[in-house]
Amino acid sequence: MRATNTPTPAIPAVLNDPMTNHGVAFNQAEREALGLTGRLPTAVLTLEQQAQRVYQQLQEQGGDLAKNVYLEQLHDRNETLYYRVLTDHLAELLPIVYDPTIGDAIERYSHEYRRPRGIFLSIDAPQDIAKAFGTLRLGPEDVDLIVCSDAEEILGIGDWGVGGIQIAVGKLAIYTAAAGIDPRRVIAVCLDVGTDNEGLLNDPLYLGNRHARVRGADYDAFIRQYLETTSTLFPHALLHFEDFGPGNARRILETYGADYRIFNDDVQGTGAITLAAVLSAVRVTGIPMREQKLLVFGAGSAGVGIADQIRDAMVRDGATREQATARVWLVDKQGLLTSDMTDLREFQRPYARDPGEVADWSSGEVISLLDAVRRVAPTILLGTSTAHGAFAQEVVQAVSEAVPRPIILPLSNPTSRIEAMPADVLAWSGGRALVATGLPIPPVEYAGVTYQIGQANNALVYPGLGLGTILAGARTVTGGMLIAAAEAVAGQVDLSTPGASLLPPVENLRASTAITAVAVAQAAAAEGVAARRLADPVQAVQDAMWQPVYPEDGA
Numbered sequence: 001m002r003a004t005n006t007p008t009p010a011i012p013a014v015l016n017d018p019m020t021n022h023g024v025a026f027n028q029a030e031r032e033a034l035g036l037t038g039r040l041p042t043a044v045l046t047l048e049q050q051a052q053r054v055y056q057q058l059q060e061q062g063g064d065l066a067k068n069v070y071l072e073q074l075h076d077r078n079e080t081l082y083y084r085v086l087t088d089h090l091a092e093l094l095p096i097v098y099d100p101t102i103g104d105a106i107e108r109y110s111h112e113y114r115r116p117r118g119i120f121l122s123i124d125a126p127q128d129i130a131k132a133f134g135t136l137r138l139g140p141e142d143v144d145l146i147v148c149s150d151a152e153e154i155l156g157i158g159d160w161g162v163g164g165i166q167i168a169v170g171k172l173a174i175y176t177a178a179a180g181i182d183p184r185r186v187i188a189v190c191l192d193v194g195t196d197n198e199g200l201l202n203d204p205l206y207l208g209n210r211h212a213r214v215r216g217a218d219y220d221a222f223i224r225q226y227l228e229t230t231s232t233l234f235p236h237a238l239l240h241f242e243d244f245g246p247g248n249a250r251r252i253l254e255t256y257g258a259d260y261r262i263f264n265d266d267v268q269g270t271g272a273i274t275l276a277a278v279l280s281a282v283r284v285t286g287i288p289m290r291e292q293k294l295l296v297f298g299a300g301s302a303g304v305g306i307a308d309q310i311r312d313a314m315v316r317d318g319a320t321r322e323q324a325t326a327r328v329w330l331v332d333k334q335g336l337l338t339s340d341m342t343d344l345r346e347f348q349r350p351y352a353r354d355p356g357e358v359a360d361w362s363s364g365e366v367i368s369l370l371d372a373v374r375r376v377a378p379t380i381l382l383g384t385s386t387a388h389g390a391f392a393q394e395v396v397q398a399v400s401e402a403v404p405r406p407i408i409l410p411l412s413n414p415t416s417r418i419e420a421m422p423a424d425v426l427a428w429s430g431g432r433a434l435v436a437t438g439l440p441i442p443p444v445e446y447a448g449v450t451y452q453i454g455q456a457n458n459a460l461v462y463p464g465l466g467l468g469t470i471l472a473g474a475r476t477v478t479g480g481m482l483i484a485a486a487e488a489v490a491g492q493v494d495l496s497t498p499g500a501s502l503l504p505p506v507e508n509l510r511a512s513t514a515i516t517a518v519a520v521a522q523a524a525a526a527e528g529v530a531a532r533r534l535a536d537p538v539q540a541v542q543d544a545m546w547q548p549v550y551p552e553d554g555a
């Protein structure tokens with residue numbers, strides 16, 4: 001029964017809206033105007049003082065997941081304060097709000113759940129897509145960016161169903177902290193198509209659709225409807241796709257990439273940041289790009305996305321497309337991929353080897369990573385397999401025996417999936433390997449040299465790519481824009497000291513992102529896809545960056 005006449009000390013609406021809430025930073029006049037008289041402790045603090053308190057409270061949390069949950073609660077309470085703290089401590093907090101802690105938050109989503117953030121679209125109610133976006137009351141000019149995930153392949157931890165909303169939330173937080181994308185103009189979306197994760201299906205607290213993943217025609221129709229609806233409602237929005245499974249990520253991009261402003265981060269963003277690391281490393285090795293030999297271990301969305309961009313870079317350096325393609329080898333669960341295999345994915349086919357060419361390569365049942373390394377002698381060994389420890393000592397030693405300065409990139413996330421730790425790679429290669437990882441890793445000391453480990457995580461490139469695309473009003477994200485982003489990142493690296501990082505430090509992410517955004521906007525104009533030509537792109541990027549400050553009028 002509903003109680004009547006109960007005095008409900010309801011929280012005033014302005015304190016409940018994270019975009020308008022300034023908490024105890026509301027001054028007396030604002031408190032008066034907003035009907036908050038007597039509803040806040042008497043003192044008025046500055047944003048800096050609030051940020052200091054938050055940072056103190058954060059240090060008191062017991063562990064990284066607790067810090068993530070604490071920060072998400074702040075995110076839901078006061079968005080300006082959240083971004084202030086995140087921006088001020090970006091290098092320290094990136095691993096908390098994003099990779100790798102975000103993986104734990106996603107696994108724990110239904111249990112740690114406090115309140116919803118984003119839009120949840122169910123494959124069982126495709127007719128509600130427009131209605132769900134309608135609840136936001138945003139017009140066609142109001143949205144710059146939508147990040148969606150169907151959560152089939154979250155980082156390297158697999159299918160996490162509805163918890164995948166948090167990867168969209170985390171990616172957006174970095175867009176704002178690094179590129180100043182206005183948090184009022186973005187939407188996180190969960191495409192809840194079910195899950196094949198039986199642990200979730202049998203968890204009474206699971207918050208998503210309690211059935212297996214829907215595939216085939218119904219899935220495809222749902223994606224098509226999502227694209228049609230979002231691009232009709234928000235015609236200027238960049239549609240970012242994150243952590244789809246290998247059967248869908250690439251297929252969606254290829255089917256719709258020419259007609260919609262789609263960006264697949266795992267394919268294109270990862271390709272661009274890894275190309276940036278390789279461009280830096282090539283400056284150290286002295287072996288021209290066109291002569292590199294790339295061995296990919298884990299030929300999924302990320303691995304082949306990277307292979308494509310490195311192949312294209314070889315072509316730009318003078319190789320024919322055929323020559324460049326022949327300098328790439330893919331190893332997956334079946335061993336080295338050969339063209340006679342019946343279970344190849346379409347996007348793997350261009351790189352599958354002729355079985356005659358490799359007939360005597362196998363030392364066992366399949367051509368293993370080690371077999372392939374011994375025969376190919378790759379100059380670049382890339383790990384995007386989710387197979388922890390796969391770059392074992394004998395693999396790293398075999399690469400290092402054949403090549404003076406091998407480029408070794410164990411990129412799988414989170415930490416529990418990484419193919420090798422940089423300290424081991426450096427020790428096993430006698431300090432000769434040029435290493436970057438997908439995760440933040442502290443510097444490694446080896447034989448008197450301090451090695452800074454570059455973070456080849458797409459977070460170092462997608463914020464700038466997104467900002468440049470949005471500012472230019474680019475119709476699509478082109479190959480030229482991806483190359484421009486990679487070159488802009490690589491161009492910021494100083495390799496003059498031994499052990500220097502292959503990528504810019506995360507501490508400089510905001511400045512680095514601005515440089516990338518300028519290059520991308522210019523590339524969009526040069527490629528003929530920009531709706532806007534920016535007279536002064538450097539200033540335009542600075543002007544576009546949202547800052548975490550309270551408006552002076554208190555609005």
Ligand SMILES: NC(=O)C1=CN([C@@H]2O[C@H](COP(=O)(O)OP(=O)(O)OC[C@H]3O[C@@H](n4cnc5c(N)ncnc54)[C@H](O)[C@@H]3O)[C@@H](O)[C@H]2O)C=CC1
Pocket residue numbers: 153154155156157243245246265266270273297298299300301302303331332333334383384385386387411412413414417437438439456457458459
């Ligand atoms: N550093 C970065 O920015 C990024 C890193 N990644 C990481 O790359 C990894 C793969 O991600 P996606 O490509 O999106 O996944 P995916 O599922 O598309 O690809 C993974 C591939 O690895 C293969 N694989 C799995 N176990 C293997 C094993 N034991 N031996 C050989 N191959 C094996 C799978 O068959 C599949 O082809 C994940 O750990 C992810 O976190 C992904 C995107 C960005």
Ligand SMILES: CC(=O)C(=O)O
Pocket residue numbers: 099154155156243265266413438457458459
């Ligand atoms: C970084 C990222 O996008 C991934 O690991 O999937």
Ligand SMILES: [Mg+2]
Pocket residue numbers: 155242243265266
């Ligand atoms: Mg991803």
